[in-house]
Amino acid sequence: MTATVLGISGSPHRHGNTETLLDRFLEGAQAAGASVDKVVLKALQYSPCRGCNSCHKDGECIVKDDAIVLYERIMTSDCLAVASPIYTMGITAELKGFIDREQYLWAQKFILKTLYFSDDHIRRHKAIFISTAGLGWDNVFDGAFPVITALFNTVGFEYYDNIIANDLDRYGGIRQHPTAMNEAFEKGQKVVRGWKN
Numbered sequence: 001m002t003a004t005v006l007g008i009s010g011s012p013h014r015h016g017n018t019e020t021l022l023d024r025f026l027e028g029a030q031a032a033g034a035s036v037d038k039v040v041l042k043a044l045q046y047s048p049c050r051g052c053n054s055c056h057k058d059g060e061c062i063v064k065d066d067a068i069v070l071y072e073r074i075m076t077s078d079c080l081a082v083a084s085p086i087y088t089m090g091i092t093a094e095l096k097g098f099i100d101r102e103q104y105l106w107a108q109k110f111i112l113k114t115l116y117f118s119d120d121h122i123r124r125h126k127a128i129f130i131s132t133a134g135l136g137w138d139n140v141f142d143g144a145f146p147v148i149t150a151l152f153n154t155v156g157f158e159y160y161d162n163i164i165a166n167d168l169d170r171y172g173g174i175r176q177h178p179t180a181m182n183e184a185f186e187k188g189q190k191v192v193r194g195w196k197n
């Protein structure tokens with residue numbers, strides 16, 4: 001069986017630090033035999049959650065746009081890599097807007113109780129967070145982790161690992177970072193090999 005790996009780039013900067021690091025991860029996954037695909041949120045058409053709570057009644061989102069199509073793709077992927085740069089100490093507006101749209105799945109799980117993931121399902125679905133930041137602060141990613149955890153929990157994926165590179169202002173970009181590009185390639189290989197076993 002071939003693992004399907006879906007990469008989602010939440011950076012509005014095409015081929016910048018974050019998407020480049022995501023690409024390297026996907027190259028590693030492909031080298032290990034996975035079928036890989038990448039979606040760039042900036043290229044999609046979706047609106048933020050309206051907070052109408054219509055999904056609380058039937059588990060459906062009344063806004064039928066690209067966000068729903070992408071959630072359907074997530075749910076049929078084996079591995080997920082979600083990437084965002086740090087913008088003002090958190091994830092980008094593009095990614096946060098997309099994550100808020102998962103509310104209909106949250107409603108299915110916790111209000112209607114029509115969606116359930118077994119421990120075995122979660123173990124077989126691995127998710128990775130990829131991020132870059134300009135500052136060298138150790139805590140610069142701390143605002144992003146809880147939101148990413150919430151996303152992975154809702155879609156039934158194990159929060160498997162992070163690939164994070166800070167201090168990029170000093171390094172002058174991700175390609176000059178001493179370890180991140182190799183780490184991304186190796187972790188792409190590792191997650192696919194782990195999935196196969």
Ligand SMILES: Cc1cc2nc3c(=O)[nH]c(=O)nc-3n(C[C@H](O)[C@H](O)[C@H](O)COP(=O)(O)O)c2cc1C
Nearest residue numbers: 011013016017018085086087088089132133134135
């Ligand atoms: C609007 C904006 C806000 C940013 N805020 C932060 C921040 O709070 N902390 C930080 O370390 N870097 C910050 N940065 C720098 C980016 O995180 C960094 O340059 C990142 O690698 C950019 O990735 P990209 O090329 O994918 O956009 C910010 C950059 C932008 C454009």
